[in-house]
Amino acid sequence: MEISDTSQNDLLNPTFRSPRLNHHHFRNLQPLTSKRFIGIPPAFLLDDYIPRYNLLSSVSAAKKRSLAYAHLQNCNLCPRKCSVNRFKETGVCLIGAETAKVNVIAPHRGEEPCIQGFHGSGSVFFSGCNLRCVFCQNHDIAHQRKGFDLTPEELAEWYMKLQQVGNVHNINLVTPEHVVPQVALSILAARDMGLKVPIVYNTSSFDSLESLELLDGLVDIYLADFKVWKDSTSKRLLKADNYTATAMDSVKAMQKQVGDLSFTSDGIAKKGVLLRHLVMPGKEDEGREIVRWLAENVSKDMYIHIMEQYRPDAHVGKKRRTTGSEGGDRKEDVRYAEINRAVKDEELGSVRDAAVAAGLWRFCEANENSEFHL
Ligand code: SF4
Numbered sequence: 001m002e003i004s005d006t007s008q009n010d011l012l013n014p015t016f017r018s019p020r021l022n023h024h025h026f027r028n029l030q031p032l033t034s035k036r037f038i039g040i041p042p043a044f045l046l047d048d049y050i051p052r053y054n055l056l057s058s059v060s061a062a063k064k065r066s067l068a069y070a071h072l073q074n075c076n077l078c079p080r081k082c083s084v085n086r087f088k089e090t091g092v093c094l095i096g097a098e099t100a101k102v103n104v105i106a107p108h109r110g111e112e113p114c115i116q117g118f119h120g121s122g123s124v125f126f127s128g129c130n131l132r133c134v135f136c137q138n139h140d141i142a143h144q145r146k147g148f149d150l151t152p153e154e155l156a157e158w159y160m161k162l163q164q165v166g167n168v169h170n171i172n173l174v175t176p177e178h179v180v181p182q183v184a185l186s187i188l189a190a191r192d193m194g195l196k197v198p199i200v201y202n203t204s205s206f207d208s209l210e211s212l213e214l215l216d217g218l219v220d221i222y223l224a225d226f227k228v229w230k231d232s233t234s235k236r237l238l239k240a241d242n243y244t245a246t247a248m249d250s251v252k253a254m255q256k257q258v259g260d261l262s263f264t265s266d267g268i269a270k271k272g273v274l275l276r277h278l279v280m281p282g283k284e285d286e287g288r289e290i291v292r293w294l295a296e297n298v299s300k301d302m303y304i305h306i307m308e309q310y311r312p313d314a315h316v317g318k319k320r321r322t323t324g325s326e327g328g329d330r331k332e333d334v335r336y337a338e339i340n341r342a343v344k345d346e347e348l349g350s351v352r353d354a355a356v357a358a359g360l361w362r363f364c365e366a367n368e369n370s371e372f373h374l
Pocket of ligand 1 (some may be wrong): 073075077078079080082083084086090091092093095115130177178179182
């Protein structure tokens with residue numbers, strides 16, 4: 001198998017860090033709660049853990065295989081609902097049926113400490129996406145079909161290499177919403193090869209309930225974004241009409257499957273939902289609505305990462321030519337100027353305060369040395 005360009009050197013390199021995907025550029029912020037919870041609360045401590053895919057019966061596994069192929073033949077698997085036979089044509093995601101397009105496979109140390117642990121998270125970055133976020137910090141991967149094509153069996157072989165050579169704590173499927181059938185088939189193939197680490201489904205939450213049903217029993221951790229609250233914002237910035245309602249249904253379904261995030265005594269997350277919200281400049285009111293909704297409608301024990309590392313990227317801040325109001329003069333302007341800056345500490349603080357006020361208390365926090373911590 002040919003692995004293209006620079007990513008080849010990074011594959012299975014435990015020191016690999018993707019500069020575009022490092023989520024831990026923390027500032028010195030005050031702790032979220034006056035009382036820091038040290039250690040793992042007993043309710044979220046697991047004695048041992050067997051991944052859910054290793055508990056599936058052979059009959060259930062066979063049903064999932066059939067369902068995956070059925071979805072590919074008439075794909076409505078994400079909210080784009082293209083109704084195409086992916087063996088013959090492609091939908092909005094531009095990805096067919098037999099393979100998934102992958103950009104990078106590597107142990108990754110840019111995730112939350114309980115996901116990356118000591119050895120890294122075995123990350124598989126899929127090319128393509130069913131959203132078109134104008135600020136996407138992975139736009140060179142997500143908005144283009146760059147990378148190499150892998151069948152589900154080849155994907156499974158890479159999971160095994162990540163487990164055996166990389167000694168990773170989990171297999172972390174990044175931006176997989178548009179290749180869920182291939183992902184489901186790959187997990188089933190890897191289970192037959194001896195995979196034994198948890199599966200992390202790293203999603204924008206722009207999933208369908210049918211897609212999440214296919215993943216039920218195969219995924220251990222949902223690493224889920226909740227991006228924006230207002231439909232006008234999702235339409236403008238994510239290029240999706242129904243993001244918020246979809247994310248609400250998706251997060252509820254994920255929580256129903258795997259519950260609140262739980263850990264083994266080594267501090268590594270094994271099962272549950274880890275919810276991410278990236279605070280956006282000038283959109284802290286939407287962040288406050290999101291954390292309130294999560295506390296009131298999903299779980300006050302939800303493990304949540306309120307992320308501060310927004311920076312203008314992709315289309316944001318790019319110069320464009322616009323027509324002036326007088327005399328047809330043309331002047332330079334920048335695109336999406338309202339989010340063309342970093343997030344202010346007070347914006348971040350207001351979302352954090354709202355989360356605490358709503359009753360959330362399990363936060364992913366920075367520590368002093370940015371090393372592994374709970
Ligand atoms: S996964 Fe792709 S083909 Fe299927 S509905 Fe979504 S965008 Fe369309």
